[in-house]
Amino acid sequence: MAYSTERLLYIFFKTDGNCHICHGVLTFHNYGLPYARGGWEVEHSVPRARGGTDRLNNLLPAHVSCNRRKRDGSTWQARALHGKTRAPYSREKKAQIRGNNTVHGLTAGAVAGGLVAGPAGVLVGAVVGGIFGHSVRVPK
Structure with missing residues (x-):
């Protein structure tokens, strides 16, 4: 099936440009190029052979090799590999x-700053806690 550029962009950015199976990096311009670095294609989470549709909630980006290896199997099994x-x-x-x-x-x-150092500790603790909270690594 041919997809419009807008639809491809939407699908690509659903996973921030990563393969939904192996989490590897994809390259938008290498869509449909199986041997290019970051080559990808649209993958049906529930394969059409098993009743899957072409609705956007069923379409995800995947490396060509990941998609071909999955064949008509489940997404859960492909990711588990x-x-x-x-x-x-x-x-x-x-x-x-x-x-x-x-x-x-x-x-x-x-809260911790207030318990340890009183009112002044609240401000210091909040700043330190906010910086620490913001710097925690967010998973892919």
Whole structure:
């Protein structure tokens, strides 16, 4: 099936440009090029052979080799071969997680600082906690 550039962009960025099976890096311009570095194609999470559709929620980017190796098997089994349990997060989801980590760090730091050093410790603890929370690594 031929996909429009807009649809390909949407599918590509659902996983922030990573293969949803092995989490490796993809190259947008290498769409459909099996031997190019980062070559990828649209993969049906539920294969059409098993009743899958061409709806966007069923389409994910995958290396050509990962997709071909999966064949009509399950996405769960294909990811398990690489030690993965889910698709990579989108850029928006990563930003949301980072924001939540920052808020939780601010809160924990303020509480800890207040318990240790009183009112002045609240401010210092919140700043340190916010920095720490924001710097926590967000998974792919």
